[in-house]
Amino acid sequence: MNVTEGHEETGTAPRRRDVVRREGRPKCSLVRFVVDPEGAVFPDLAERLPGRGVWVEASRAAFDEAGRKGLFAKAAKRPVRVPAGLADTVEGLLARRCLDILGLARRAGCLVAGFDQVADALRGGQKGVLVSAADAAPDGVRRLSGLHQGLHGDGGPHLVAFGRGELGRAIGRDEAVHLLLFEGKLARRLMDEAARLKGFRAVGPAPNGPADGSSRGTTLGT
Template sequence: MRERRCVVTQQSGPEDGLIRFVAGPDGTIVPDISAKLPGRGAWVTARADHLAEAVKKGRLARALDGAKAGDDLADQIVSLLGAKALSLLGLARRAGGLAIGMDAARLALKAKRPAWRVEAADGAPDGRQKLDRLTAANWGEIPVAGCFSAGELGRALGRDHVVHAVLAEGPHARSFGEVMTKLSGFREIDPGRKAGESG
């Protein structure tokens, strides 16, 4: 994977740990989550504090010919990364790599080690606790994406709502993991973890 230099730290690192920004047609700074937009790009480590420093000290502006950052730049990143993560879950479902619902999730967790669990942020704690215990017994720690609502997950997966899902290993899971790692630099990706832990 190519390495990029962060305009804040001046250190180079793998591209999957940084976010690219470009100057939009109106002279504002635009997050380029997929790193495919045309024009000169500037890179920042995927962390809210690094982004805040890049904006406050004018480092992004200097790198992008004076383009200005909107007050909602961090919110844009959270929204774009969240949408991409949900899209990847939809792709995984269509490829047969996502088990949806409590029963399917339990079977998947018994069959083989998964890449990720997905738990709706507004799901009932007792259902999560059961899957937490099953996961711990079979596999130990498995990362959990718990920052999306049941409605958001449902819309992405063609259901009314989705509370539990298990993502199998594979290319979609790797891409999902990269996106969630970036997202974790800007928001908590599993805010319900403490409530879901069994005592």
Template sequence: MSRAGTGTAEGPAEGVPLDAGPLSGRHGAERTCIVTRRAQPPANMVRFVLGPDGRVVTDLRARLPGRGAWITASREAVAEAVRKRLFQRAFKTKDAAAEADLPERVAAGLRDDLRQGLALANKAGCVVAGFAKVEAAIGDRTGVAAVIQAADGSPDGRRKIVAALHRRHGDAISRVPIIDDLSNEELDMALGRDHVIHAALVAGVGAAGCLSRWRRYRSFQGVAATTEEPGPARDGETVSPLLDDDVTDLTGTPQVAGSRDDGNPQGLG
């Protein structure tokens, strides 16, 4: 008699169909997780395909050729798929190689995807950067879609931005997400600027796409969105001694060329 979870016909991945390729099926059609067997929208999941060498490859944009297996966007779910050899069952081959560090590689890929989403939002004109510009955008009639704080930024500057959100939204502050997952260096790379500590997403298609990538990354990491004091400052950890941009704007503060988060791309006045 067959036993569930032992690689027999009753194993979790058995009977879960692979998709027929990245361009197949109805737009937005739900996919079934090979771990939980639950059907969900693709936005809440991660697609995997087999590479030419038989290794399991993460397909975050769901564009790689070949039949794909889908897993709920959760570190635990991916780890379980690796541990129980569910990729071998789903792809119906013992040669499907899923390495133990696959959850870490998916997390790193989702983080890169978030950074790329922020870069695209910036190109679409949906990002403002610099303490003064972010504070002004928060107080503007249209407000902001999200606030971005460098994870290693100054605790004082971060508290001031949260205070500005409270002044603007009061108890409704929870509707403004705070993205505090990326470091100062990562924000610099994404926005093509130096010393980015504070930024904000304003309404637009680019902002919506960036937020979607952020939510998937946070969901995978098992961390809820927050509007409280974010990151290391919230947790009482030591943060890097980066000068905040509201500090570097003060008269008499030494300036290094290209070091200010003034909201302008590098090389522009």
């Protein structure tokens, strides 16, 4: 094992040392932070900023514990300032990354939108991530989920985290309710980002539609 800046390379998925749990964990389950010259803590979701990285589990609870116990300062080996609302900032950035992936997939031609288009793709055997608006009608979600599970089994990847307006803007429409992101690199990226987002956004409606009319929540199947 080679360990540098909290890195652990074991020949499988990259791992980093989580400062809260004090153990190596898959990098895709963590958020990297850096400290600027003035001592402010900044999230580095793209993992490109210079400086020593501080890795924390992607969850509000872990962020709270890291701040309460001074773990950012301990890992950075210097005094730091943790901005108010840091967890909310990270949630917003993670949500933006998910939506940006959908927009990229649309432009790349590996995403279809609309009930009929998604249903036709699923009936044709196209696997991928089913994305449903959190404010979608339960019947439509239930029908597409049934087709999706027919291809993937009960654990097919299904994302319910955004309202129809958010999904629409991501792909250049006023709104979007049902989407299918074809399996492949972008689909894997989306589910990795959505898994991190789930640590900051409360689990919401089940795949058969929202029970309380809320516009947010995350349901993930893998």
